[in-house]
Amino acid sequence: MSSHGEPIWAAQFVRHEDDPPPVSGAKAFVQLRGRLLMATARAIHRLSDDGSSWETLTREVSRPLAVIGDSLFVGDGDGVHRSDDGGFTWRRAVWGLTNRRVPYLAGVGGTLWAGTGAVHRGPRAAIYRSDDLGESWALTTANPWGPDKGPGEVETFAASDGNVWAYAEGAVWRYGGQHGKWQELDGGPFDNGLATYRGVLHAVEQGRLLRLDAATRTWEPPSSDARELLAARAAAMLTTRDRIYVGTEGQGVQVSTDAGVSWADAGLGQRSVSVLYEYGGAIYAGSPPRGGAQRLRSGAGTWERLNRGDGHGPQSTPSVVTLGERLYALDRHDMSASVDHGRTWEPVAGPATNVVALPSAYGRIYEATRGDGVHVMELVGRRWRDSGPVETRLAVRWVAAVGGVVYAGGSDGGVHVPVEALRPARHSLARLRLPRGRVLSADDRAVVFNAPGGLIRSIDGGITGARLPKPAATINGGAPRLDSMYVATGDMGVLRYDEGEWTPVNDGLPTLDVRGFARTGSRLYAAAHGAGVFRARERTLGDATLHWEPVGDNAALGEATAIAASETMLYVGIAGGDILASANGGVSWRPAGSLHDGMDPRGLAASGKQWYVATDAGVYKLSATGQWEVVPLTPAFIHAAAVGDGVAYVLTDSAVYRASGPDGSWARTPYDARGMTHIALLGGSLYASGKYGVVHRMDIED
Template identity: 25%
Template sequence: MTNKFFCKLFKNTAILLLLQFTVAKAQWTQTGPEGGYIKCMTVSGNKIFSVSGFYWLSSPEIYVSNDSGESWLIIESNNVPADIRAIASIGNSLFLGTGSGIYRSDDQGTTWVLKNTGIPPGDKWINHLTISGNTIFAAGTSQGMIRSTDNGEHWTVANSGLTDTYVYSLTATETAVFAGTGDQNMGVFRSIDYGTTWQQVKNGMAYYYNGQWINGEAPMITSLGFSGNDLYAGTSEFQGIWKSSDYGDNWIFTSMETMNYSEFSAISGTGTTVLAGTTNGGGVIRSINNGTTWSASNNGIGNHGQVTSFLNKDGNTFVGTKGGIYKTVNNGINSQIISSPGLAVSGSEIFVGTQGGGVFRTSDEGTTWEEVNNGLPYNEWSLNALYSTTTALFAWDRVSVDKGNTWEMASLYCPGTAVGDWNGPRWIEHNNAWFAFSANVGVYRSFNQGSNWNLINNGIQNISDILFHNIFSNGQTLYLGSSTGLYYSGNNGEQWNSGYFPEFNIHSFTSASFISNGNVDVIGLKGGGGSRGIYISTDQGISWIQTHNLLVHKFAKKGDDLIASGTNLEIINGEAVEVSSVFLSQNNGQSWIKISGNLNGLSTLTLTSSESKLFISKYSPPNNQVLCSADNGTTWVDVSDGLDQRAYASSLEIINDKIFAGTNGLSLWKRNLSEFSTPAQPGVMAGNEAPCSGSTETYSVENVSGVTYSWQVPDDWSIIDGNGTNNITVTVGETTGIVLVIPSNGFGTGPSRYHMVTPVASYEVNVSIEVDQNGICNGSIMLFNAETGHGGNDPVYDWLVNGFPAGENAPEFAYIAANGDVVKLLFTSNAECAIQNQVESNSITTIVNALPEVAWNSFEPDSLCINWAPVILSGGDPAGGTYTGNGVTDNIFNPAEAGPGSHLINYTFSNENNCSGQISLPIVVNVCAGIPEQEAKMVIYPNPVNDLLTIEMKNNQAIEVIELYNAMGMKVMDKRVLAAGSATISMNGLPAGNYILKVSCRNETLIKSIILN
């Protein structure tokens, strides 16, 4: 049986060795060979930018190199425009010419903004961009030339003198712009005033036709480029290369050698060396003598089927081709690949055919790839359709019987073909023989793998007038579709019989499809000669009946079910419309039901199936999809997770329990079939089995991409977040029960997972604080104590003073407080099911009273003899305090009781808040041996004195005269008294200071120093 695997326009547009892909679990992973079709390149500063992508048929990518092309990085951008055709740079801006206008990026390609202001209505396909001075020129639409002088913000048409507005090439210097045309044989136009006016410059050009040069008729100019001061013009239609050494005023033909190439797509050069790029397999040609002679220069360029662009930088020339970018450092003598641009199966190996890069092979499901193009014309042809049989691999008209190592013309093995075009296998295999056919000749058979072939036409009439379209096998019977009917053979082709096929015409079997299911054979017609529909035979091809009118594109089989894709003729809004559809038959093709519902944009050629699932892709940019149904089309699930969002899967094939998707320019992707099923039971659930009632808890299972998780909790619990995900947050109730999760996806519901939960009653944590005494005196210690509830066995005490941490982790806290401090406690319980945790205590504001200010400057006498009489202590301020110390009783100091030596006497005063201030003075007690008793005959107090001064005479003698002298020796008081034993005088009105007191008695005069405060 022949396997046909379409991989339309599959090629990867990455730069070799540079892409790394990170994908999520249960998603598509990229597995294709790297490289791609390079459309255009430009230089901006030290960076080289390149664009890959096959015109509008594949998604473009933009790459940047910072090291002269040694390595490339893909520019990550969410809005790369589609259908990029040209790129240019000016200043810090990049410009793209696209099929929808002009885009600009000011951040090195990360974001792109459409800049079409001023471009006339109509088509806006921009094929060419160039820069001259500060002016940007764009061409490609039928509107001719447009230009911008403000960095692309505004555009104006600049066609004055440009009489042919279909521009096929564009180049510029700092002062001149050149446009190549062709539709009217007008050649080259030049502008030396930045596009304000144009002048035709084709003098010397001619068109070569039938061996003659037709002067005045210029060829189509498809490429323009400078090499030094020489301007070169490449042409199409085998018209060669022209050169001008005077900026286009005059032209000469370079060499007849250049007429061997149908079209030149790019020209560049340095010095005397010129490089020209060709299409259709010619690659690069080079001249080292200013264009006089030319020779091929493809050494090192493995894929030179189409050259798209040149770029010169730092002495290197970069060549953009349909197979990647190549670099030469010696003007084209040798090139090295710096990028390279995908399905059939043979044994354990997978083969990918690409649009422009040839065929690649992998033996590890895409982890590594190797190019297998030996003998393939991949520079000329696109090899994006591969076919395989059990013994051979087919691409175009070539065959490989050694798994791609070498390719040969299939005609060496087979005299005919098994299909009527150049894209199919050259034979089919049936009952250990090979079968092929040739138009107007008949059917061939070989029993020795193509070494010998024999015609087997028995039963086929008028063989010379017959066209053969296809040959099929159901394992027992061969079927031959031809222009005279459908033949069948049950004996390996020994005898052919014509079956009855209704409404047959000579083209009916063109591109027909075939499938077999047990004893029923099914043929689908694709519209050849107007024929369409599904036909079945239950008698090995003797007769056929039509069972549906579908225009069949492809068949698939899922178990015993038959699936057909194609277009169905439906009446929509009163009109007959072909609608892409998928149909199912569960009775061997006798009846069919549509299972694609209202899906539109289905890519019917991508239909494929496994034993239990159907797959098909959908083209709906920018959100292309791969769809899967596990229930015969009742539901279709988008299984595009992980695919590049721009990727269009143009082919789907199932290989080794995996599905592979070939995309339009974004490589080959794969995914395990096991992922397309109802989810497995989730793993062990994480979460508290004995949560506290009223608490907030989280329950989770391992996440699987594409799975939705439905949760159930006990009745008085509530889910507050996460239902539908793998992780929920709940408020716990008081009811015992289970937390249940049910996984589901588009394929159904999987087995649940549950967690038994038994809530524990919760306790409220509480705390309060109290202080032993508030209203203390400054400098005293305050002691705080905490009263707590449900704190557990190891709670945490966080004391705060004025909001700042203080104290230790303890239930008591003591410190020297300041007035107005705010003290509180943050209390954290470690008890199970403690709620409101942590809690904050009451606050206590401290009251701290100030100490009184106390003074005691001096006391007289401060030196006493031990045998003197006790003295009353005085002078402390404020008055009313208490004197204490050795020898002090009731504020009287007794020197005899104190004993000899220096004694520190304290004066303490307490205010109304019972806060005390204290001050001390020393009093010295001397033994005073030999001092007469009379020296201690008079005592005065207080000293220092504020107002009233008392004088006492120890012998009770009478006081007659009291005199007072200031520090200047002036008498300030003279008072005559007659008092026995004591007298009191007022010091009121005298200034503070030191005074001398003189007391005269009848028999003696005594003198004492006093201090007046």
């Protein structure tokens, strides 16, 4: 009970000793009331009293940070926020801040400076100042960069000689004078980082340290003997009483003890260091996005990694359930268990590590995952078993092999995998984590998806990726080649992405209906419906502009509907169900099988020595005896689960499945679930949340 007699929650934090560090990448350091604070991508942390770990003060706020007196300020895409109690409570400080995208803040004396970034179809980058702790802001510049140019954001501030200096995209600016104006200094382009050393402003110009002559406001070397360059471009600069430290892009930290005449390696080699700070006689370095925080103590020869949390930080725990006498909590997509009512927690080994929902009912826990299907744990024995919906007669539009796992896309937009792919023995295989997208190409380097928001090239299985705009065409396949991206379309032929635009590359193609690509070694092939199979050639060596030439003289190739390749073989699916194969790059072809019932191959994929065919009646593979076998499929991407008395539901990319009874099989409900994100049971109805805040209801039938 509170002091006012009101009931309150007792908090239990789900953390254990081998937790991943709370610091994914330090982005800024400041001191507040004698304590060191650090901003990461999603939180502000405070160094513990003994300097060994970090306390998480608040989440969902990050760089930039600034301190004036006892007030802490952070900037984000919604302006500036101020805290007067060390980061526990916040209030907005935006009056007069017409551009509220604030990527940089700095406290200089009693003045707070905000560098804003350009907003698409909105305000340009600008610099604001506040002399009343953020209560009001004044614009200090009306576009000092001229009418036709401007940096994306202001990145660094510094002060010396009664002036304020700003760094923005290769240029250094001075604010001062009787009327307070910004003026660009000559020189550059400069690397990131400004610092004052012994009262003089210093900057780095293409690897050379320079200092500013206050009288002439021109840049000069620190001495006539200073000819040595930094090992790489500068990304941050810090000065102490007798040293200059420079964080570089990819070469760690460089240090000079002779005012910049010579440089020595200070450690953290092969890292990019974009934040440097001095606190308590030690140097702190940050290496976003995943390099964490490092510390170099005075007199020490090596850096120490400082990424451990102390167990008092808030933690996102989206699900807590009970099974028997145990509590189970979903934390960071992993599970933890407690046998003492939440006072202590231990990690629980499960069949998957990307859990999105963890409901429980009638002595079972249902584990819904993103990429690993559905699993159930029984109270008796506490062992996991696979328990996902199974489809065998699914209309499939594409099939692809990624990292040893075959993925199939249904006509309803759902993504499925063979049931055998989710068996515990295969959980070491790489998993895709991006649902609601079609795999266009996959190799050892990257996977390319056709997702609702555009094309995505990912090197981590779909967790993150670079996005390309989607062409206005029906996309049937994709292939990265010669540092460009090519797509096969059903109505515009082959398109190449270059300098922000898609351009046709159809020289030699007699039709614009291209059903897909296949690659053997460095050779790229395209299946053109109504015309045959074509091989790409550069017009000149290294030229990314392609010319297509036909391969093979088999008349059936004109009815090609799909194409794929293994390490040595080309496969083409023909309308009516025939599969042709070539071992010599398409020069000659032989029959490799024929689907029964005259089904058209919608897609082909090879995984090892086995290859798969997508049809309107499911996915088939050819057995060792030459017989076609249907491949049982299960949805890999589960977005939510809801369980009640005697019934369970799971939400996938495209459908809702229901299981009656604890051991009942799953059945697809008739409701379209595309765009749904969560489900919940209430009374006799199932509710689902969708786009734009809409909640849908499905009445449950017995």
